[in-house]
Amino acid sequence: MRDLWGKFILLLSLFGLGISTYLSYKYLTHSTIACFGGAKGCETVQFSPYAYVLGIPVPLLGVAGYLLLLLFSLVRLWGGTPKSQKILASQALFASSLVGTLYSAYLTYLELFVIYAICTWCVLSAIIMTLIFLLSISLLKT
Amino acid sequence: MKDVKGEAKKKETQGKETAPETGKKPWMGSVMWITATAILLALVMVAISVWSATQKGSLNVTTPLTVERHGNEKGSPNAPVVVIEYADFQCPACGYVARLIEPQVDREYIATGKVRWVYRHFPILGQESEWAAQASRCAQDQGKFWEYHDLLFQNQRGENIGTFNIDNLKKFAQSPRLNMDMKAFNECFDTGKYVKAVQDEGIEGRMKGVSSTPTFFINGLVYQGAPRTYESFKGMLEDALRNAGAAGTENESAG
Numbered sequence: 001m002r003d004l005w006g007k008f009i010l011l012l013s014l015f016g017l018g019i020s021t022y023l024s025y026k027y028l029t030h031s032t033i034a035c036f037g038g039a040k041g042c043e044t045v046q047f048s049p050y051a052y053v054l055g056i057p058v059p060l061l062g063v064a065g066y067l068l069l070l071l072f073s074l075v076r077l078w079g080g081t082p083k084s085q086k087i088l089a090s091q092a093l094f095a096s097s098l099v100g101t102l103y104s105a106y107l108t109y110l111e112l113f114v115i116y117a118i119c120t121w122c123v124l125s126a127i128i129m130t131l132i133f134l135l136s137i138s139l140l141k142t
Numbered sequence: 143m144k145d146v147k148g149e150a151k152k153k154e155t156q157g158k159e160t161a162p163e164t165g166k167k168p169w170m171g172s173v174m175w176i177t178a179t180a181i182l183l184a185l186v187m188v189a190i191s192v193w194s195a196t197q198k199g200s201l202n203v204t205t206p207l208t209v210e211r212h213g214n215e216k217g218s219p220n221a222p223v224v225v226i227e228y229a230d231f232q233c234p235a236c237g238y239v240a241r242l243i244e245p246q247v248d249r250e251y252i253a254t255g256k257v258r259w260v261y262r263h264f265p266i267l268g269q270e271s272e273w274a275a276q277a278s279r280c281a282q283d284q285g286k287f288w289e290y291h292d293l294l295f296q297n298q299r300g301e302n303i304g305t306f307n308i309d310n311l312k313k314f315a316q317s318p319r320l321n322m323d324m325k326a327f328n329e330c331f332d333t334g335k336y337v338k339a340v341q342d343e344g345i346e347g348r349m350k351g352v353s354s355t356p357t358f359f360i361n362g363l364v365y366q367g368a369p370r371t372y373e374s375f376k377g378m379l380e381d382a383l384r385n386a387g388a389a390g391t392e393n394e395s396a397g
Contacts, residue, residue: 043242044234050191050195052194053190053194053195091172094176094177095176095177095180098180098181099180099184099187102180102181106184106188106191114299115299116234116299140173
């Protein structure tokens with residue numbers, strides 16, 4: 001059962017990586033994002049002062065985060081990994097997805113109450129991150 | 143105590159044997175630490191983001207300064223195409239134009255002498271729109287209309303929520319890049335020097351048929367709303383340039 005959750009996390013991380021890679025590409029080429037469902041929400045968010053942190057596009061943080069999650073879930077699923085390291089990998093999954101979830105919550109707050117625009121891609125990523133976090137809890141019990 | 147440490151590994155392999163003395167499961171302690179560290183890390187990230195946004199939000203407008211700018215117009219007075227934009231500093235679509243479309247128009251059409259761009263006030267979204275328009279006129283007094291215009295559009299945060307209240311408008315004016323005489327600016331604003339002028343500009347817009355922002359007059363042709371992309375706006379400008387070229391030769395032969 002737990003391996004199944006682990007595989008789910010792997011799959012979700014891939015989805016998240018796809019989304020954040022697409023958004024990063026759009027940010028770095030200064031082109032506008034195709035925003036499904038939400039008119040100009042993505043553009044408004046993309047060109048708000050909150051789109052970059054210390055000059056780094058926010059979606060690039062997502063790429064880094066999802067790559068880490070991908071790495072940890074691969075280590076955990078790999079048959080040859082010793083058990084103690086599997087535990088470490090589970091804890092790392094839990095910790096990094098918790099950071100990701102909290103940060104996504106902050107970003108969603110910005111969209112709802114500060115920028116007043118919803119970027120559907122960003123919300124989707126926040127949902128994926130939260131799911132990963134919830135699943136990672138079930139991996140913790142050893 | 144030594145035993146506990148040494149046998150930690152054994153316990154794992156043995157499985158369900160927990161530490162009965164404390165009543166806690168062995169993995170819980172470390173999870174608490176991990177959780178605390180993760181929350182702390184997230185807080186630090188949020189703090190850095192908030193700080194970074196205020197830094198960036200204050201000044202980072204990529205408009206080339208080579209563009210000739212006087213008053214609330216920019217570009218060559220002899221440009222074949224004149225764009226008049228009726229806008230409101232609080233209107234999101236106007237902000238979209240200012241942040242996404244104008245910088246490229248500046249580079250490709252205004253700096254090259256093909257387009258002259260005129261900004262007209264059409265404050266329809268409430269008190270903060272009027273204040274912002276008045277403040278921009280005070281900046282215009284010191285030749286800093288466009289710099290102030292860029293700053294306001296860069297800092298749009300929502301309508302009538304205090305973003306463009308009097309205090310903030312003065313704060314924006316203080317930004318070092320504008321280098322304005324604050325005494326003159328405050329006096330201009332506080333005495334309501336341009337209250338009537340801004341209202342009159344709105345009325346003038348209404349008389350020209352403007353009902354929403356942004357509304358563009360490109361060589362007299364009306365376009366309502368923000369163009370979806372720079373490319374679509376470019377198309378409009380190219381059409382106007384072509385027509386202006388044709389009209390120009392006609393006029394020459396006539397005169």
